[in-house]
Amino acid sequence: MDTDTLARIESSETHIFKAVFPNTTNHYDTLFGGTALQLMDEASFICATRFSRKKVVTVSTDKIDFTEPIPQGTLIELVAKVITVGNTSCVVQVDIFRENMYKDGRKKAVTGFFTFVAIDDEKKPVKIMYSTP
Numbered sequence: 001m002d003t004d005t006l007a008r009i010e011s012s013e014t015h016i017f018k019a020v021f022p023n024t025t026n027h028y029d030t031l032f033g034g035t036a037l038q039l040m041d042e043a044s045f046i047c048a049t050r051f052s053r054k055k056v057v058t059v060s061t062d063k064i065d066f067t068e069p070i071p072q073g074t075l076i077e078l079v080a081k082v083i084t085v086g087n088t089s090c091v092v093q094v095d096i097f098r099e100n101m102y103k104d105g106r107k108k109a110v111t112g113f114f115t116f117v118a119i120d121d122e123k124k125p126v127k128i129m130y131s132t133p
């Protein structure tokens with residue numbers, strides 16, 4: 001990858017923090033999977049938009065691994081970063097880290113991959129790389 005692309009990847013890395021309150025949990029008192037997916041979709045969309053500064057749509061979601069439960073009353077951080085850049089598309093990796101509110105340290109709990117395509121006003125694919133208007 002060229003230095004311009006690497007710089008855009010670095011500057012578009014997106015971080016979102018949330019508190020896991022009862023309205024987001026399931027009957028096991030852990031973060032509901034559907035809520036996690038919605039948050040990941042939003043974080044990856046913001047990341048792809050900041051990377052390209054173009055209209056983007058989700059064309060595909062890849063394997064999503066839920067490796068640790070996220071209990072109610074914890075904090076989570078979503079980290080979204082572009083990992084692959086194509087002609088009109090890019091792949092964004094999103095990790096969710098969980099943190100105890102009252103102890104230092106954190107653990108990765110969920111990882112997923114989302115592919116976005118940049119589109120024009122006619123909804124046709126266009127180059128994903130930002131170009132000065």
Ligand SMILES: CC(=O)SCCNC(=O)CCNC(=O)[C@H](O)C(C)(C)COP(=O)(O)OP(=O)(O)OC[C@H]1O[C@@H](n2cnc3c(N)ncnc32)[C@H](O)[C@@H]1OP(=O)(O)O
Pocket residue numbers: 045056057058059060085086087088089090115117119123124125
């Ligand atoms: C943010 C949101 O909420 S978006 C809402 C949900 N998403 C949508 O509604 C999108 C609906 N889909 C579409 O409109 C169309 O499929 C489009 C515009 C995304 C793509 O149109 P197509 O004519 O299929 O595009 P085309 O075949 O030229 O592929 C475009 C790029 O997408 C990639 N692509 C297409 N399908 C897939 C797929 N299933 N998985 C991964 N990449 C894919 C191609 O490899 C290509 O990448 P590249 O240019 O970097 O090599």
